[in-house]
Amino acid sequence: MTIDIGAGKLLAQEPTCxxxxxxxxxxxxxxxxxxxxxxxxxxxxxxxNARGSVTLGHGDEEVAEAIxxxxxxxxxxxxxxxxxxxxxxxxxxEVCGGDVIGLFRTGTAALRSVACAVxxxxxxxxxxxxxxxxxxxxxxxxxxxxxxxxGIVEFLFDxxxxxxxxxxxxxxxxxxxxxxxMHLGERWYTEFTRLTREADVPVIADEVKVGLxxxxxxxxxxxxxxxxxxxxxxxxxxxxxxxxxDAHLLAGLEEVSFTxxxxxxxxxxxxxxxxxxxxxxxxxxxxxxxxxxxxxxxxAFAGASVPIDLAxxxxxxxxxxxxxxxxxxxxxASAAEGLLFFEGDxxxxxxxxxxxxxxxxxxxxxxxxxxxxxxxxxxxxxxxSWYAGAWGAMDGLADRPRTREQTNEIxxxxxxx
Amino acid sequence: MTIDIGAGKLLAQEPTCxxxxxxxxxxxxxxxxxxxxxxxxxxxxxxxNARGSVTLGHGDEEVAEAIxxxxxxxxxxxxxxxxxxxxxxxxxxEVCGGDVIGLFRTGTAALRSVACAVxxxxxxxxxxxxxxxxxxxxxxxxxxxxxxxxGIVEFLFDxxxxxxxxxxxxxxxxxxxxxxxMHLGERWYTEFTRLTREADVPVIADEVKVGLxxxxxxxxxxxxxxxxxxxxxxxxxxxxxxxxxDAHLLAGLEEVSFTxxxxxxxxxxxxxxxxxxxxxxxxxxxxxxxxxxxxxxxxAFAGASVPIDLAxxxxxxxxxxxxxxxxxxxxxASAAEGLLFFEGDxxxxxxxxxxxxxxxxxxxxxxxxxxxxxxxxxxxxxxxSWYAGAWGAMDGLADRPRTREQTNEIxxxxxxx
Numbered sequence: 001m002t003i004d005i006g007a008g009k010l011l012a013q014e015p016t017c018x019x020x021x022x023x024x025x026x027x028x029x030x031x032x033x034x035x036x037x038x039x040x041x042x043x044x045x046x047x048x049n050a051r052g053s054v055t056l057g058h059g060d061e062e063v064a065e066a067i068x069x070x071x072x073x074x075x076x077x078x079x080x081x082x083x084x085x086x087x088x089x090x091x092x093x094e095v096c097g098g099d100v101i102g103l104f105r106t107g108t109a110a111l112r113s114v115a116c117a118v119x120x121x122x123x124x125x126x127x128x129x130x131x132x133x134x135x136x137x138x139x140x141x142x143x144x145x146x147x148x149x150x151g152i153v154e155f156l157f158d159x160x161x162x163x164x165x166x167x168x169x170x171x172x173x174x175x176x177x178x179x180x181x182m183h184l185g186e187r188w189y190t191e192f193t194r195l196t197r198e199a200d201v202p203v204i205a206d207e208v209k210v211g212l213x214x215x216x217x218x219x220x221x222x223x224x225x226x227x228x229x230x231x232x233x234x235x236x237x238x239x240x241x242x243x244x245x246d247a248h249l250l251a252g253l254e255e256v257s258f259t260x261x262x263x264x265x266x267x268x269x270x271x272x273x274x275x276x277x278x279x280x281x282x283x284x285x286x287x288x289x290x291x292x293x294x295x296x297x298x299x300a301f302a303g304a305s306v307p308i309d310l311a312x313x314x315x316x317x318x319x320x321x322x323x324x325x326x327x328x329x330x331x332x333a334s335a336a337e338g339l340l341f342f343e344g345d346x347x348x349x350x351x352x353x354x355x356x357x358x359x360x361x362x363x364x365x366x367x368x369x370x371x372x373x374x375x376x377x378x379x380x381x382x383x384x385s386w387y388a389g390a391w392g393a394m395d396g397l398a399d400r401p402r403t404r405e406q407t408n409e410i411x412x413x414x415x416x417x
Numbered sequence: 418m419t420i421d422i423g424a425g426k427l428l429a430q431e432p433t434c435x436x437x438x439x440x441x442x443x444x445x446x447x448x449x450x451x452x453x454x455x456x457x458x459x460x461x462x463x464x465x466n467a468r469g470s471v472t473l474g475h476g477d478e479e480v481a482e483a484i485x486x487x488x489x490x491x492x493x494x495x496x497x498x499x500x501x502x503x504x505x506x507x508x509x510x511e512v513c514g515g516d517v518i519g520l521f522r523t524g525t526a527a528l529r530s531v532a533c534a535v536x537x538x539x540x541x542x543x544x545x546x547x548x549x550x551x552x553x554x555x556x557x558x559x560x561x562x563x564x565x566x567x568g569i570v571e572f573l574f575d576x577x578x579x580x581x582x583x584x585x586x587x588x589x590x591x592x593x594x595x596x597x598x599m600h601l602g603e604r605w606y607t608e609f610t611r612l613t614r615e616a617d618v619p620v621i622a623d624e625v626k627v628g629l630x631x632x633x634x635x636x637x638x639x640x641x642x643x644x645x646x647x648x649x650x651x652x653x654x655x656x657x658x659x660x661x662x663d664a665h666l667l668a669g670l671e672e673v674s675f676t677x678x679x680x681x682x683x684x685x686x687x688x689x690x691x692x693x694x695x696x697x698x699x700x701x702x703x704x705x706x707x708x709x710x711x712x713x714x715x716x717a718f719a720g721a722s723v724p725i726d727l728a729x730x731x732x733x734x735x736x737x738x739x740x741x742x743x744x745x746x747x748x749x750a751s752a753a754e755g756l757l758f759f760e761g762d763x764x765x766x767x768x769x770x771x772x773x774x775x776x777x778x779x780x781x782x783x784x785x786x787x788x789x790x791x792x793x794x795x796x797x798x799x800x801x802s803w804y805a806g807a808w809g810a811m812d813g814l815a816d817r818p819r820t821r822e823q824t825n826e827i828x829x830x831x832x833x834x
Contacts, residue, residue: 010506010517010518011506011518012518012519012660012664012667012668012670012671012673013519013520013670013671013673013674013678014671014672015673015674015679016674017497017498018497025497025498026497026498027497027499027500028497029492029499030492030494031490031493031496032490036494036496039500048496049495049496050496050676050677050679051676052676053495053676053677054495054496058490058494058495059488059489059491064485064488064489064490067484067485067488067682068481068484068488071476071484071682072476072481073447073448073449073476073481075447076445076446076448077445077447077448077453077463077467077471077475078466078470078475078654079434079435079448079463079465079466079468079471080434080442080443080444080445080465080757081434081442081443081445082444082445082446083446083456093427101427101428101429102429102430103430105526105656105677106523106526106675107676108526108675109522109523109525109526112553134675135672135673135674136529137533208676231676237677238677238680238682239522239656239676239680239683243429247429250429253429253430254429255431255552256429256430256432257431257432257433257552258432258523258525258552259468259523259524259648259649259656260470260522260654260655260656261430261432261434262432263467263654263655263656265484265488265655340497
C-alpha cells in the first residue's frame, strides 16, 4: 500500500528535508554511496546526506552487514545489556573523553537532558546559548540577549553580549554553543574560552553537527568543554546521540531510560561507523573530494560572474548567495542538474564522495554556473550576504567587526525574515 | 574491542533492563524468537522483550529482511521522503485514526511534544496526568494531587481527585493517562470518560505501552481520545513512536524535526511490523501462549502455597507477590530457571511465545514454585500487595473501593518506598 501523501497533508510535522520550490518534499526510492535515485530513475548527487548524518555513504556495505546481523538477533538483543554496548561506550570515551557517557536517540533529547542536568547540578537558573540545539520548546526565544521563560539567553555568538552576561556569572549555570568552523575563526574560540574560564562557567559543546566531522574526535582543541554531545557523525544515519563529560554535572542523567536503549541495530551501526570515523580516514576522503568541488565551483561562478561564493571546507561548506533571489535561482538550476543540496544550510560530502563523484559533480556545477551566467551581473556579495549565510547555517552572527549598535540592527533585520 | 563495563561504571544513565540482585545488568549475546542466549550459552525465555517492544520475537525473519534491505539503501534514504514513509503514515491512520500523524524516536519525546502542543493550543496551564509518560523532568512530581512547577498534576488514577479538578475545568488544558487493563476495569473507563466529557477537556491516551498490544488498534473503545500515542508495539523494538489526533490540538508539532526522521531501517521495521500487528494475529498468538502460562503458574503457586498471584491476561500480565521479600525470592528462583521477567512490572509474551515455548516455560515456572514451596506459608496476598503491584506496573492506584482518607494513606505509604 502506498498512499500519495507526498505533500505531507497527513503529517502534523514539517520535517527538514529536500523540497521543491512549492515546499513539496522531494521523494527518493533508493541510495548508493553518494547517489540517490528518484521515482523517475534519475540519479542525484547527495550533498545533504540526511543533514550530514550519512558520513560513510548510503547503503555502506560494512554498516549494512552489521545492521543486518543485529536485526537477525546475532549481536545482542533489545531486552538487555550486550557486549556491543560496552564496546560503544569504550569507543566514545576513547575518542571524545569524559568521565561518564550517556546515550540518546536524538540530539534534541540529548541537549535538553544535558541542559536540565547541568542546571540542576549547578543550581543556577540561566543558560547562555548560541546555535541550534534541537526542536524542544525550551530553546524558543522571541528575542535575543535576554532570558526566555525557561532561563535560556540566546547570545547569537556575539562575544560582547557574552562578556556582559559573564560579568556577573552568579546566575549562570552554563554556556552552550554549537561550534561552527565556517563563520567563526580561531580568534573567536580563543576569546570565548578566555571569557568562560575567567567566569568559571562550564561550557557545553553541542557538537551534534561538527563532532567527528573534521577528524576522529571533537571539532577543535580551542574549546575545553565540561560536557560534549556528538550525534550526526556517529552511526551513518542511525538514530544515536552521545553525551560525555563531568560526572557531577551529568548526575541528573541517572533517570534517563528509554525503551529502545539497547536496540541492537542502532548499536551495531554506531560501533561500526565510529570505528571508522575514529581513524579520520572518512573525513580525509570527504574533505579531498569536497575541496576539489569547492575550488571548481568557486572558479565557475567567478568565470560566469555569478554572485555566489563558498564558505567552509570540503568536510562542511556553504554556498553564500548575494541575496534570496540568487539563492532561489541557484537551487532551481542545481535541481535541474541533479545536485541535491541542503538549501540555505551546510553541505556535507560523505566518504563516498570519491574522485569520480567529484568529477561528475564538477561537471554538473559548471552547467549550473553557465545556466546562471549573465542573470545577476547587477548583484554582488555584501556583508549582509555573509551575515545571512551564517544565520542560515549556524543560527547566529558571523564573527566580523561590528559595534553593539550594528549588532542590534543586524539581528533585527535577520530575525524579521 | 570489548571493555567490561557491565556494571555500568562508565554510564551516566541507569537504563531499565534485567539486572541481578546486586543491580548489575544481565548481559545477553543473542536472541531468537522467545529465547535469549547469555555469555555462558544458557538459554533464557524472555518475558521482558525489551519492555514489551519486541512483539514478534527476537530476530523475526521478515522484519530482519526488511531492515537489511533498507540498510543496503534499497528502500528509501535518510536524506529524504520515501514511499515507505507514505505507507507508514497511511497504515497508522487506518489502524489508530486521527486527522494528522506525527513521528518520534521515543515515547518520552512524543509525550512531551504532545503535552506542550495541546497546552499551547488550549492556552491553559494545567495538565492532569496519570501513568508514566517518559523520563522528561516535566513529569517529575514531588507530591500527588497538586501542580508541579511545570503545571502537571499527578492524580494517580484516582477518580475522586480527577472529579475535584474537573469541577473547575477552566485551567485544565488536557488529561493524559496511560491506560492499564490489569488493575483498572470497565467501570473506571466509563466513569473517566463521563467526567472528561462533561468537563469538555480533551483526553490524551498515552498508549505507548498498550496501543496495539491487545488487538490491531488502540487498547479500548471505552476511551475517546483527542490524541493518541503508540510506540512499543509499532516496530518490533526499533525506535519509532507515533502520535495522532486532532489537527488543531497538534498544530504545535509543526516545528518537530530531527535528523533521523527519514532513517530507512526504522521505517522499514515499522511498516513491516505494523502490517502484521494490524491483523491482530500476533496478539492472538501471544495471548494464547501467555494465558496457558498464567493458568499453569497460578495453579503451581496455589498448589505449593506460595503467596503469588497474577493480574492481567496473556498479552500483558504481572506477578503480584505478598511482599518484597517474596518478590525477591521469586525473581532469584526464576533466574535460576532461566525465566527472564521484567521485575516488579508487566510481562509481555511475543508472537514467538508458541505452544512449545509455553510448554517449556510451564515446566520452568513449576520448578520455581517447588523451590519456593514451604518458605512463605506465613504470608498472604493483601490489599496492600495489590496496591503495590499496581504501583509498580502502572504508576498509580488500582481501582478498588476506598475513601479519600484511605487514598492519602496508601499514597503516602507507596510514595515513601
